[in-house]
Amino acid sequence: LFKKVYTLIFVRTENQILLGLKKRGFGVNKWNGFGGKVEQNELIVDGAARELKEECCLDVKTSDLKNIAHLEFTFEGEPLLMDVRVFSTNIFEGTPAETEEMSPKWFNYEDIPFNDMWPDDRVWFPYMLKGKLIYGRFHYKGLDTILDYKIQELESM
């Protein structure tokens, strides 16, 4: 398998979480956090902050990003391992704005649109929303079916 590292950022307030509707590319028409590929010459946290700015115009300091999950995705019959580093922050500047990539929207925690998100989100979001640190791996068949998964709470990342 060949591993590719991606970022995923969630911006949270006491009552809401910021999600973006992906307008093109991988995961199009799904709500998700903000993120993308990590460039060769950048640290993962720098890549995360860069993608957040590019995708919804929000500014965060990398020192305010908390790494809260490490998710790995494999796909039946395919050599790719998606290594997704998930970050969260409640400190940010700016107002989320629509870009070519994403339409941002604040969601109350009880209204998260799981039917229009990746299937794995139903599994690991509850841990994130409870402030847990997790490692999770999900083995997919295609992009809609989880064949099996493992999730574990961590004391530290």
Ligand SMILES: CN1CCN(c2cc(NC3CC3)nc(N)n2)CC1
């Ligand atoms: C740049 N992006 C960040 C988010 N990411 C994923 C993937 C995912 N499941 C995998 C079956 C696809 N689930 C969530 N929530 N995010 C993929 C890469």
